Amino acid sequence: MTSPHANALLAVGRYLRAHDYRFITVTPSTHRRINRRPGNERAADLRGIFGWSRPFAPADIDAELLGLMREAGIVEQDGALLRSTLRASTLGEMLVFHSAYPTEEDDAVFFGPDTYRFVGTMERAFPWLAAGPTRAVDIGCGGGAGALAIARAFPHAEVIGADINTRALALTVVNTRLAGLDNLQACRSDLFDGLEGDFDLVVSNPPYVLDPSELAYRHGGDMRGAELSVRIVKESLGRLRRGGHLMLYTGVAIAGPVDDFLEAVRPDLETQCDHWSYEELDPDIFGGQLGEPGYEEVERIAAVWLHAIKR
Structure with missing residues (x-):
């Protein structure tokens, strides 16, 4: 995203905030169901345009706002109507742009809902950090939700939002400016490969499903989608300072009484950490995914939270 586009998108965000825009993003299945209700074929307000991603006519929107959207490059043709290529979601008091x-x-x-669970659980764990981290990183930051929450809670900290997706990083920059934060920077990195130094806090909400198309924002690799999460645990422990914290929110495919993800990372946690805890936040998410290839033996997908403190 070039600087003029970023400045225009920032202006779009400020316009939405000035008009008391709020939207909580739901699951794709719920989104699809709500949009199929009679009367929801077209956007009737800002939430319809920027939250529900519904098509709209130029006459349905303030000319100033439409001009900013065009300048930002976030308008596309949808038949005879127009459509925004971005959504804006409420995260606490912040507004976050995403696809x-x-x-x-x-x-x-x-x-989506995973983002809210991730950030909410992370914020409830912040008391463990006492005065807070000096240097923190959100691995696979997407639009920057986790990094934004850290930067807002600990304004003295140097916070990095790291992602391999340059589109995500561009949105992280805009979302950071929109939140009025100056202690967060975006960095292109494949996990830790593009990062230097070590950290007091590493957080991550990585992709964790098996995706036939291997879309980067969904596909977690082998081990029924847990491979990426295992890599993050192992590499994070290698880059954490003594007493540093790892906070990971992910999903785990459970195929019986054994949690394969937990067993894969347990040896590293036990040998490298003074304290670690692991819990299921939700025992059954994305049930529709169980009908996809690779999940034939899977009983459920659990949302899990890992918090580890480096020895």
Whole structure:
């Protein structure tokens, strides 16, 4: 995203905030169901345009706002109507731009209920950090939700939002400016490969499903989608300072009484950490995914939270 486009998108965000815009993003299945209700074929307000990703006519929107959207490059033709290519979601007191529904592109920037669970659980764990980190990183930051929450809670900290997706990083920059934060920077990195030094805090909400198309924002690799999460645990422990914290929110495919993800990372946690805890936040998410290839033996997908403190 070039600077003029970024400045225009920032102006769009400020316009939305000035008009008391708020939207909580739901699951794709709920989004699809709500949009199919009679009367929801077209956007009737700002939430319809920027939240529900519904098409709209130029006459349906303030001319100033439409001009800013065109300048930002976030308007596309949808038959005889127009459609925003971005959504804006409420995260606490912040507004976060991310990809429009449906998220089908390889470089889509995802935001949804998982994001809320991730950030909410992380914020409840902040008391463990006492005065807070000096240097923190959100691995696979997407639009920057986790990094934004850290930067807002600990204004003295140097916070990095790291992602391999340059589109995500561009949105992280805009979302950071929109939140009025000056202690967060975006960095292109494949996990830790593009990062230097070590950290007091590493957080991550990585992709964790098996995706036949291997879309980067969804596909977690082998181990029924857990491979990427295992890599993040192992590499994070190698880059954490003594007493540093790892906070990971992910999904785990459970195929019986054994949690394969937990067993894969347990040896590293036990040998490298003074304290670690692991819990299921939700025992059954994305049930529709169980009908996809690779999940034939899977009983459920659990949302899990890992918090580890480096020895």
